[in-house]
Amino acid sequence: MSKEFRMRRSFAVTVALVAALAMMASALWLLAAPIASHADGPDRADIVVQFDDTHAIVRGAQFTAPVSGLQALYLTGLDVITKDMGWGIAVCSIEGVGCPASDCFCNSTKYWGYNYWDGSAWQGYSVGAADSVLNDGAIDGWRWGEWGDTMVPAPQMTATARALEWLHAQQQADGGYGSVGATVEAMLAIGANGYTAAEWRSPDSGVSLNSYILANGASFVTSPASAGKLAVAVAATDVQYPVGATRPISFYNPISGTFSTNSGDVAWAILGLRAMNLTVPAPAVSALKAAQQADGGWEWSPGWGTDTNTSSLALEALVSAGEPLTSTTIISGFEFLKTAQNTDGGFTYSPTSPWGTDSDTNSTAYVVQALKAIHQPVPLGGSAI
Secondary structure, three states: OOHHHHHHHHHHOHHHOOHHHHHHOOOOOOOOOOOOOOOOOOEEEEEEEEOOOOOEEEEEEEEOOOEOHHHHHHHOOOOEEEEEOOOOEEEEEEOOEEOOHHHOOOOOOOEEEEEEEOOOOEEEOOOOOOOOOEOOOOEEEEEEEOOOOOOOOHHHHHHHHHHHHHHHHOOOOOOOOOOHHHHHHHHHHHHHOOOOOOOOEOOOOOOEHHHHHHHHHHHHOOOHHHHHHHHHHHHHOOOOOOOOOOOHHHHOEOOOOEOOOOHHHHHHHHHHHHHOOOOOOHHHHHHHHHOOOOOOOEOOOOOOOOEHHHHHHHHHHHHHOOOOOOOHHHHHHHHHHHHOEOOOOOEOOOOOOOOOOOOOHHHHHHHHHHHHHOOOOOOOOOOOO
8 A cells, every 4th residue: 555545545434533433332364362562472563654744554573482583573574674784684675655675765865764662762773673572571673753752642642542443343244333334443543554444454354444444335325424524434444436436426415515414514524525536616615614603613413512523523624625724714613622621631522511511432533533634733631721
């Protein structure tokens, strides 16, 4: 899979990187092995691979300790290209990002840095990956970038690994997750971490997620939102759009210049078109911008009141369609999200809800993805945005 496709896919599923895991509440590379783990053995290491400032994945490696960091990287099953430089083995590229073996250091400023997590921070190794020693519980990190580029904290990546393992354990024998809707939600999280639907298989039957969605995906589409969400999910997991499923563009009305009177429908439809690498009709973008409320947020349907989930989707959709990050629309949307943050660091569904304004995981996840889309720092440790 090309670097360009992976990066485009990663942006398309920005809404779902955390949100899908939170909403599921309900990868297998080698059948019957724990997801994201390869080979056999009682010991395990987590391998974090960061491609740039916004895109990182985590994989596991199972082995009988000790092994070298290079061996552990190979055990993840990722596409790794190395070269013996005489003075040691250099990692040239991972998953197509980097340089070819024929010119392992083709980039004058970027290279694959190699680190380990010491329990509180990333530290650089004093030896190469072929000479490092990993035991059970180790956490290694690989970062494509320049000297001094930081890595995402390991705890959130290892939490992602555990969540994906849990998610895989819920996969049913037919390859799905009990319903097409729940399966599409799962696909968003699975694809966001670089897995394809073809390789994500039921631990009980071996039936793939790919087989399930191709057979059942068409029944999911009943609205612009569901069509858009399905498009994002299949792009995220490298699946063709199911035969017979209505495509997002089919819901577009050239007379009204939009997909729906509901902002949530319009946002998902736009995200779906971008996931399919299609041009978004300009009137639809204008309609979504015009639906922004006085407080800076969006409401799913007229009269429902603004909420963080719809507002986050709208911001992501607009950015994906080319809205400048410096536009008044984006800035006002960001200001609305600020009003929804609680002192615990999380976000509520609606800061004016009569049913309570406690933080919830789902809303917080949506906001996190919106912050990433509009290039705002994601708060850590309960800090404010």
